[in-house]
Amino acid sequence: MTSDGNGPVERGPVGPDETPDPDETVASPVAERVLTPGGGESDLADGEWHRLHPATPLLRGGIGLLAIAGILAANLRDRIIEFFLQFEERDPIDEIIDRGLLLPGLAIAIAVLGVGILGFWLAWRMREFRVTDEVVELRSGILFRTQRRARLDRVQGINIVRPLVPRVFGTARLEISVAGNDAGVKLDYLGSAAADRLRTDVLDLASGAQRRAPASDAGAGPGPGGVVGRRVGELLAPELSREEAARSSVVHVSVSRLLGSLVLRDSTLLLLLLLVAGVVWIVSTDSWFVLFGLIPSLIGLAGFIARRFSRSLRYTIAGSESGIRIGSGLASTRNETLPPGRIHSIEISQPLLWRIAGWWQIRITRAASMKDQDGSGNDNVVLPVGDITDVRRVLDLLMPGTPGSELDEMLATGLTGASHPSESAALYVTTPARGRLWRPFSWRRNGVALHDRHLLLRKGRIWRSLIVVPLARMQGVSVHQGPLYRPTRLAHVRAHIVAGPVVASVGALDADDAVGVFERVLVGAERAAVADDSHRWKSNPVPDAETRPGPDLESPGARPEKETL
Amino acid sequence: MASRLELPDVEWRRVSSKLIAVELIGAAISIVGMVAAAVALFLFGIGIPALILGVLAVSSLVTAAFIPRRVRAYGYALREDDMLFRRGLLFQRFVAVPYGRLQLVDINRGPLARAFGLSELKLVTAAATTAVTIPGLTEDDAVRLRDHLVDVAESRRVGL
Structure with missing residues (x-):
């Protein structure tokens, strides 16, 4: 990595005005940053305290609160007045005026409003x-101050979430998650462009790279003129900036x-089967009242599918120099960056009926679990x-950093394979024939294999799955009997990973x-840990570090990692 | 049982045999409590719960008989790169935690164990399932082991 950050690290087309002069940048990085184009905002990652977007109070529930207060007032007005004034017939405003209370009443109303706004x-x-x-x-709170501090070298992912309403306002929520349960800093809300720039900066800082030129500070880029045009562009772009949008996703999910x-x-x-059975039963026995029980479950099902659907819509995944970018969502979008080496396990699985179409799903485990405001966190699903x-x-x-041939072999043997006499039996350690009782269908498949930097667990004949555990991230290993x-003489092997x-x-x-695997995994884990440097993934300048993991990653050594095994 | 799990070439350190006494006393207390409760319930004419408690007491008595063997089954070993821990007779479990993955080390002392000068060492990693708890260490041992583990873990820390 060239620490002065000129040229090669830039992604996408760069206008001439955005290419920083390397010398000047090195000399005064901060000054250079303040002058970045795209809204004229000074850089947010300069170590000074900054406030969030001015519309934040409204977006963080202010609108909802106002609406609720309004509805309450409209509905309860008569009651409240009746209660306080013992009066029913006339219009309350007239009554207030008649009693000469207009000014005090107005004053109270304004005061309440003022206190709320204040x-x-x-x-x-x-x-x-x-x-x-x-x-x-992040520090917040009026009476009860809270202060949250997240170490950058423990950053597990950076998420830009844009729910519909903030998105219309041109703002986004930046979630910087660190290891731990619901640990992390949520910056809600920032201007979209600012959020995007801040993400780049935080990733740069977290990566251990030297402070460098605002290579990706292009922000909204040369949008089609004017605020409105830029806003529309932001709204429609699948990812935040055009630069990002231009980057092609390696997978397209229709x-x-x-x-x-x-x-x-x-x-x-x-559920559908149950519903059909229920309907048949209702029609045949003419007991229509049961329908009232079915409707909620139908609504629930529809809601579940709709939520899943809208969350996965317009899914994109792409590599970038600072990790994997995953974006999705139609009305509310989220865009997540996973720095390298933050994945604690990968599970490739196939629900039974997906086999017809040959589909697979990929889920990962991460050390950070951010609770989602809109319900269950689906963000473990990578594909x-x-x-x-x-x-x-x-x-x-x-x-x-895993060679393509190894990946091919891993998929070929891991997803659908089973150990047959013809296959190289040395790859997977599988259940012996005497263990057939416990794995009646999958005993040929059920097994474990150890690669250079990964432990592979292959399971299931009916519900197939392959679990990949990076050894550097494994926390421990155990054998049970x-x-x-x-x-x-059977045993159970378990690799302990974060929850x-x-x-x-x-x-x-x-x-x-099992005992053999146990010992070998430990040796591998130690080697992988020594070789691992992903917590500051750019701190070691490596000549070929520019080869960022992209769609065409066939070259090993894309990550500065030593080959040990 | 010849078919038990065994790791080759590991010199296990055993926990203090005083732990047997601690666990026996604990078991005795709970059994006495259960029997007393069962008798009381029986005298009040509540038959079924009394029976259940009685059965529980008897089964506790049976498991208490295995306490000496179970305590001797505890073992730990400090190896070059990782710490090993074993436990269990019927359900055998071997866990290894590479030093670099240790997040923190706890020392706990229960009232009974403290009376015998014993401590319990708990190793915490980022994975909740590792759950290595070494009971029955003398207090000196526990402190020494903790300091050693913390030192080694610090020098080999692996990022999350």
Whole structure:
């Protein structure tokens, strides 16, 4: 990585006015940043305290509060007046005027309004953040001050979320998540362009790269003239800036495939079957009242599918120099950046009916779990649905530095394979024939393999899945044997990873094999840990670091990682 | 049982045998409590719960008989790159935690264990499932082990 950040790291077309002079940048990076084009905002990652977007109070629930207050007032007005004034007939405003209370009444109303506005304004004033070289800090609260500080080298991902209303206002929420349960800093809301720039800066700082020129400070870029045009452009672009939009996603999920994948889910189908059975039963027994019980579940199902659908719509995934970019959403969009080495496990799985279409899903485990405001966090899903070539492309991004041939082999043997005498039996350690009782269908498949930097767990004949655990991220490993396994000398191996949707364990292995795997995994984990430098992923200047993991990642060494094994 | 799990070439350190006494006393207390409750319930004429408690007491008595063996089954080993821990007779479990993954080390002392001068060492990693708790260490051992582990972990820290 060239620390002065000229030229090569730039992605996409750059206008001449945006290409910084390297010398000047090195001399005075801050001054250069302040003068960046695109809205004239000074840079937010300069270590000073900044406030959020002025519309924040409204967007963070102010609108809702006002609406609720209005509805309450409209509905309860008569009651309240009746209660206080013991009066029913006349219009309350007339009554107030008649009693000569107009001025005090107005004063009270204005005072209440003023206090509310003052409160929101103060809350906005007191909510400040700063980004230094080491940490991101957010302090907020009027009476009860809270201060949150997230270390940049522990950044697990940066998420730009744009719910519909803030999006219309041209703002976005920036979520910087760090390891831990609901740990992280949420900056809501920032201007879209500012959020995008801040993301780039935070990633740069977190990567351990030297402070460098605002290479990607293009922000909204040369939008089609004027504020309105830029706003419309931001609204329509699948990702924040045009520069990002231009970057091609390696996977395209069509709407029909997305719909099909939702319908063919086991749970959806089960529910549909139940519904059909219910309807048949209602019609045959003429007990229509049961319908009232069915309707809510129908609505629930429809809502679930609609939510899943809208969340996965316009899904994009692409590599960038600072990690994987995943974007999705139609009305509310989210765009997440996963720095390298933050993935604790990858699960490629296939619900039963997806087999017809040959689809797969990829989920990952991460150390950070950000609670989502709009319900269940779906952000563990990296690939909502895709065929085998899509899976291959996404794995390229998720496992940078793994040779393409190894990936091919991994997919070929891991997804559908089973150990047959013809196959190289050395690859996967599988359940011995005497363990057939415990894995009646999948015993040939059920197994574990150790690669240079990854542990692979292959499971399931009916519900197939392949779990990949990067050894550098593994927290521990264990072998178990219970009384049922003991007579047949079987054992259970489990790789301990951070809590998440994936459980990396495989049972019914030969006991000696299991112990062997246990020992080998430990050796591999130690080597991987020594070789791992992803927490400051750009701090070691490596000549070929410019080869960022992209769609065409065939070259090993895209990440500065030592080949040890 | 010849078919038990065993790791080759590991010299296990055992926990203090005083732990047997601690666990026995604990089991005795709970059994006595259960029996007393069962008798009381029976005298009040509440038959079924009394029976259940009685069965529980008997089963506790049976498991208490295995306490010495179970305590001797605890073991830990400090190896070059990782710490090993084993436990369990019927359900055997071996866990290894590479030093670099340790996030923090806890020392806990229960009232009974403290009376015998014992401590419990708990290793915490980023994975909730690792759950390594070494009981029955003497207090000196526990402190020494903790300091050692924290030192080693610090020098080999791996990012999350």
